[in-house]
Amino acid sequence: MNEIKAVIVDDEFLNRELLALLIEKYAPEIKILSISSNLGEGRVAIRNLKPDLVFLDIKMPDGNGFELLKEFPERDFEVIFVTGFDNYSDRAFSMMAFDYVIKPIDIEKLEETLIRVCKKITAKK
Numbered sequence: 001m002n003e004i005k006a007v008i009v010d011d012e013f014l015n016r017e018l019l020a021l022l023i024e025k026y027a028p029e030i031k032i033l034s035i036s037s038n039l040g041e042g043r044v045a046i047r048n049l050k051p052d053l054v055f056l057d058i059k060m061p062d063g064n065g066f067e068l069l070k071e072f073p074e075r076d077f078e079v080i081f082v083t084g085f086d087n088y089s090d091r092a093f094s095m096m097a098f099d100y101v102i103k104p105i106d107i108e109k110l111e112e113t114l115i116r117v118c119k120k121i122t123a124k125k
Contacts, residue, residue, distance in 0.1 A: 009042030
C-alpha cells in the first residue's frame with residue numbers, strides 16, 4: 001500500500017502523542033512527517049512537507065484551525081479535525097473536512113475514520 005504522509009497540529013502535548021500512537025497502531029501506512037504544537041509550525045510543515053493528510057485541532061493559543069485552512073484554499077490534502085469542542089462540526093464540514101473526531105478520542109471512531117481516509121487518499125494517488 002502507498003505511504004500516506006501526515007502532519008499533526010495540536011497545542012496539547014499529550015493529545016499529540018496519543019494521536020500519533022493511535023495512528024501508528026491502527027494505520028501504519030500513515031507516516032507522520034511532523035507534529036506541530038501551534039499554527040505557525042503547522043503552516044510551515046504543510047507548506048514544506050506537502051502532506052496527504054492533516055490532523056488539526058481547532059482552538060490553539062495562536063489562533064484556530066479554521067484560520068489555518070483558509071490559507072490553503074486549493075487544498076490537496078485531507079483534513080481530520082481532532083478537537084475537544086463538539087460545536088464546530090458544521091463549520092468543519094463546510095470547509096470540506098474529511099471527519100471530525102471529538103476528544104477524548106473514541107478509538108473505534110478513529111480507527112473507522114483512518115480506514116476510510118486511507119482508502120480515499122490511496123484511490124486519489
